[in-house]
Amino acid sequence: MSTHAADIIGQYDETVSSLGFALRDYLIGELKDIREISDVSANIIGYAYGPGYKGLICTIIPSKKGIKLGFNRGAELPDPENLLTGTGKIHKFVEIKSEKDIARPALKNLLKEAVKAFRKRDSAGDNKIISI
DSSP: OOHHHHHHHSSHHHHHHHHHHHHHHHHHSSSOOOOOEEEEETTEEEEEEETTTEEEEEEEEEEEEEEEETTTTTSSSSSOOOOOSSSSSEEEEEEEEEEHHHHHHHHHHHHHHHOOOOOOOOOOOOOOOOOO
């Protein structure tokens, strides 16, 4: 794990940091060959297959209240179980309240949809993403 990611997640109480680290491990395990990008000034950790916002799949957003998993263009993703919340017109998130939330099949499906959406946006068509 990058030092910055550990610093971002580790600054919170044990409940929040434990969930943050569990979510981070889950994302690294599910999103093969993903790049972890820590943004200390924004206090988020991004996971991307390509450069810039276009390549972003999701973000871990920690706060004193808990952990959120943000999705790039989440408003466009199919979400039959209504996990996504937020008032943004583009970016949506899932509140992670326990490790059970991380293990939900619906969350894995959202990740799959986010990767599909990235592939569709990737005009170069030369990414080598392993399916999840």
